[in-house]
Amino acid sequence: MFIKFDAADGEALADFLAGERWPFHTIEIVERADVLKRVADGYYDDETYWIEADGERAGIVRLFDLEDETPMFDLRIGERHRGKGLGRDAVTWLTDRLFGEFAHVERIEGTTRQDNVAMRRVFRRCGYVKEAHYRKAWPDASGHKHDSVGYAILRRDWQTGETTVPDFHDE
Numbered sequence: 001m002f003i004k005f006d007a008a009d010g011e012a013l014a015d016f017l018a019g020e021r022w023p024f025h026t027i028e029i030v031e032r033a034d035v036l037k038r039v040a041d042g043y044y045d046d047e048t049y050w051i052e053a054d055g056e057r058a059g060i061v062r063l064f065d066l067e068d069e070t071p072m073f074d075l076r077i078g079e080r081h082r083g084k085g086l087g088r089d090a091v092t093w094l095t096d097r098l099f100g101e102f103a104h105v106e107r108i109e110g111t112t113r114q115d116n117v118a119m120r121r122v123f124r125r126c127g128y129v130k131e132a133h134y135r136k137a138w139p140d141a142s143g144h145k146h147d148s149v150g151y152a153i154l155r156r157d158w159q160t161g162e163t164t165v166p167d168f169h170d171e
């Protein structure tokens with residue numbers, strides 16, 4: 001179930017984000033105060049949803065750049081709830097929502113670290129295709145630079161269920 005985040009609920013969001021480590025994000029340890037400031041600044045206003053499972057807030061998904069033809073998203077499932085299909089359900093849901101409700105959206109994009117196997121699996125399962133590979137583009141907290149990878153889905157592919165493969169070998 002996806003419940004729209006209300007800025008009045010900022011404390012709960014701060015508890016959630018500061019209560020976990022996020023090793024595949026640039027900021028692994030999130031400070032409560034930073035979350036509360038972002039809430040006050042309207043950072044989560046575009047569209048942010050709690051992902052509820054078994055009556056609990058299991059995760060959060062933020063959709064952004066909604067005015068663009070290519071919106072993006074940030075998806076985080078709490079550690080206890082990972083590996084149970086919630087990531088896949090969330091990406092399926094947000095893909096249907098963005099293409100279904102926003103007529104101008106032509107593509108949806110997401111980027112992740114190369115070694116984020118679970119997220120890459122979710123992208124592929126949900127019809128997203130790898131379009132980009134950025135070498136040594138994603139520094140972690142220790143300064144080590146990881147490769148990152150970019151995936152996207154086209155409206156056309158969402159409509160037809162087909163997969164348009166990028167024209168990589170064009171040189």
Ligand SMILES: CC(C)(COP(=O)(O)OP(=O)(O)OC[C@H]1O[C@@H](n2cnc3c(N)ncnc32)[C@H](O)[C@@H]1OP(=O)(O)O)[C@@H](O)C(=O)NCCC(=O)NCCS
Nearest residue numbers: 024075076077082083084085086087088112117118119121
């Ligand atoms: C990445 C993330 C969103 C995936 O969501 P999830 O609910 O854990 O994943 P799901 O249960 O939907 O699993 C989807 C697929 O990934 C596989 N998978 C899940 N966790 C895995 C892991 N740790 N290693 C390898 N594969 C994994 C599942 O087997 C499943 O594959 P299948 O469809 O072939 O059966 C979630 O783990 C998460 O929030 N991680 C931390 C934050 C993060 O990395 N966010 C993405 C930043 S871009």
